[in-house]
Amino acid sequence: MKQFFALFLLIFTFLGCSSDDDLRRNPYLPHLNFSVNFDLSLPEYNQLNFPGNKFVTRNYGINGIVIFNLNNDQYMAFELTDPNHVPQPCSTLTVEGTEAVCSCGDGNKYTIITGQQIAGEGEYSLKPYRVERVGNVLRVSN
Template identity: 50%
Template structure:
């Protein structure tokens, strides 16, 4: 009986002392968390969202996130990212320009990121962060992008 209680206590201590691994989190001090939800506003049958109907298509939408979001169609799913450079204090130059599958900031270092590659920085980009991702759900032709 004593052995069972000791084993139970040891298991409890081990389980409660484990910490969550935050290595995959993209939280940083540069981009504040902005709560938003596009709800049903992104319908790919509408002309302004037509590019999202095709693999490799992307679109930048202002008015959501901190400085706007980019949505990218991989062919199997959609990615959505903040268009603020995650490795700069937000400023006029840290808003990313999106051309094709590359997002580049206008600051002197010219950080650039692969939208198609999950927001990872290209070689030569200074800083430790990838693009800030947002959650994406699809329901037929409607895409919902939201933050926590």
Template identity: 55%
Template sequence: MFHKFLFILIAAFALTSCEPDDEVRNNPYLTNISFRLDLNLNLPEYNSLNFPGNSYVTYNRGINGVVVYNINNTQFTAFELSDPNHPLSGCSRLTVQGIIATCSCGDGNSYNILTGELSSGTGQYSLKPYRVRKSGNIIEVYN
């Protein structure tokens, strides 16, 4: 009986002693918005996504836009095109060249659109990822 009590006490202590790391997960600069973007790979506009190593950028979805990247025809990434280390402003919209998304706020922040990680500049946040699902010739990006 004592061992059972001791186990419950230790389990309760372990569950309540951890500090939440919401500050790390919740970016104060980027809000969570709901959207869905369907890309039909049969259409010429999205043709580049039929080939690994290519991306598609739209500034009509997400907060400041979305980039979708084809890793190997079965795996795709999608990220928000707002610099996650700045308040939203005109310069915080990222532009994509190759696999690098760059901020124009003057601090040199750039991000890898394959991983979302900061590749140069300063900041504690990575790019905001979006969910991606491929079904046939349709790529669905959503949050």
């Protein structure tokens, strides 16, 4: 009987485990694997050498990424697809100052500083990407 109880407890423990990422996985946005380097010594990325500046590229991610320099030690990178829509032409976000704006008519707006939704409807914030600075190079990946 003790063996049955121990086995039951072990199975229950394994089945009950899940990560927060699984619980909060966005059903609208596909998961992409990529890694890209941005050399901050190149003129194209020069604005990322100064806190409060951003860089937008449409070459990576689903509909592009935005990188924001918070303080030269912390950089934020987010997907430029509205996380509260299935990807479609209107869900491509445009960056206006420090806000990413959706054109699907629902008023969705997000801050590119934290990724949080600041207007509109939905339960998901912007999809974040990892940013690592090594010397003069930013590596953005997921």
